[in-house]
Amino acid sequence: MLAYTLRRTLWAIPTILAVITACYLLLHLTPGGRSTARSICRRPSWRI
DSSP, rough: OOOHHHHHHHHHHHHHHEEEEHHHHHHSSOOOOOHHHHHHHTTTGGGG
């Protein structure tokens, strides 16, 4: 049981790093930015 737990824990480290890297790349490769999003939301036509 200890070997199974150790193996699962060791596999969790690269999995978490892969997820973090994928999220980072997706956030930085998408067009636009925070300032663009704010200016779109502040248009009077978008307010209810």
